[in-house]
Amino acid sequence: MRYKITTIYFVVPYNTLVKQRIASIIVYSAKTDLRYHLYLIFAEKLPYMAKKVHPYKDSELGKKEQVTKMFDAISGEYDGLNRVISFGIDVRWRKKVVRLLKEKQPKTILDIATGTGDLAIELVHTGAEKIVGLDISPGMLEVGKDKVATKKLDNTIEMIVGDSENLPFDEASFDAITVAFGVRNFETLDKGLSEIYRVLKPGGTLVVLETAVPTKTPYKQGYHLYTRNVLPLIGKLFSKDNSAYGYLSESASVFPHGVAFNNILAKIGFIAIENMPQTFGVASIYVATK
Numbered sequence: 534m535r536y537k538i539t540t541i542y543f544v545v546p547y548n549t550l551v552k553q554r555i556a557s558i559i560v561y562s563a564k565t566d567l568r569y570h571l572y573l574i575f576a577e578k579l580p581y582m583a584k585k586v587h588p589y590k591d592s593e594l595g596k597k598e599q600v601t602k603m604f605d606a607i608s609g610e611y612d613g614l615n616r617v618i619s620f621g622i623d624v625r626w627r628k629k630v631v632r633l634l635k636e637k638q639p640k641t642i643l644d645i646a647t648g649t650g651d652l653a654i655e656l657v658h659t660g661a662e663k664i665v666g667l668d669i670s671p672g673m674l675e676v677g678k679d680k681v682a683t684k685k686l687d688n689t690i691e692m693i694v695g696d697s698e699n700l701p702f703d704e705a706s707f708d709a710i711t712v713a714f715g716v717r718n719f720e721t722l723d724k725g726l727s728e729i730y731r732v733l734k735p736g737g738t739l740v741v742l743e744t745a746v747p748t749k750t751p752y753k754q755g756y757h758l759y760t761r762n763v764l765p766l767i768g769k770l771f772s773k774d775n776s777a778y779g780y781l782s783e784s785a786s787v788f789p790h791g792v793a794f795n796n797i798l799a800k801i802g803f804i805a806i807e808n809m810p811q812t813f814g815v816a817s818i819y820v821a822t823k
């Protein structure tokens with residue numbers, strides 16, 4: 534026999550967060566008198582975002598540029614369609630984020646991926662002195678700026694164009710950071726979360742509100758029916774951008790939620806991480822501390 538398998542062994546999980554094991558198979562060749570090492574990686578759970586989802590299937594632009602283009606295109610209709618597709622529950626979820634943060638009495642808050650500013654505006658109820666809303670889409674921000682001006686909140690809320698993956702702030706600048714329905718749009722999730730960690734003060738709080746996928750019957754089946762069939766149809770009928778609502782539901786279905794997202798936050802360095810599923814598990818609020 535020219536090749537003989539001499540040893541097969543497993544090493545202990547080398548990454549406990551993603552529960553990976555490496556099997557090393559050593560194959561010995563009598564002919565060449567050499568040992569060949571084959572490594573097989575078994576992941577109980579794929580790390581996250583196994584499938585990268587982009588808004589436009591045929592575009593050569595990177596995810597970041599596509600996301601900016603898409604949100605610019607739908608900025609005028611975003612608030613109205615959002616209320617319709619979420620049956621207005623998104624308003625309740627944002628209020629809950631505000632209630633959770635109010636307990637921490639933050640003086641400065643950064644709302645990342647602020648979009649048209651709904652959460653930034655609601656965050657005024659925490660009593661914060663300064664709220665900065667940051668978004669990569671100038672179109673979304675224009676709508677947000679108008680809302681802030683109409684509510685005469687310009688002294689408290691500042692709206693700026695910026696990229697979550699390269700935040701224009703010094704280390705430890707904010708008491709609290711929020712992101713509502715934004716993290717799943719980041720091109721590189723780790724980079725965005727590391728930047729958040731950097732600009733948050735030690736002991737500061739991060740609150741993330743993001744879509745999730747229900748795990749229990751019949752909510753799971755109802756959720757898939759709604760997101761795969763109804764939501765893209767609403768988008769096609771009422772949105773200026775045909776692919777936008779298909780992208781929003783597809784990106785929600787592949788985004789790591791629950792424990793998987795907790796693990797990612799822990800890997801970045803956050804502590805005291807809590808995950809609070811909302812409304813049959815169709816969304817989750819994550820609270821973490823630096």
Ligand SMILES: C[S@@+](CC[C@H](N)C(=O)[O-])C[C@H]1O[C@@H](n2cnc3c(N)ncnc32)[C@H](O)[C@@H]1O
Nearest residue numbers: 604646647648668669670673696697713714718
């Ligand atoms: C679904 S909207 C959410 C808007 C708002 N937070 C809300 O609760 O309605 C997602 C927003 O994330 C923004 N976004 C996506 N990638 C971003 C990035 N890298 N940096 C900053 N904002 C980003 C988009 O422009 C968009 O306005």
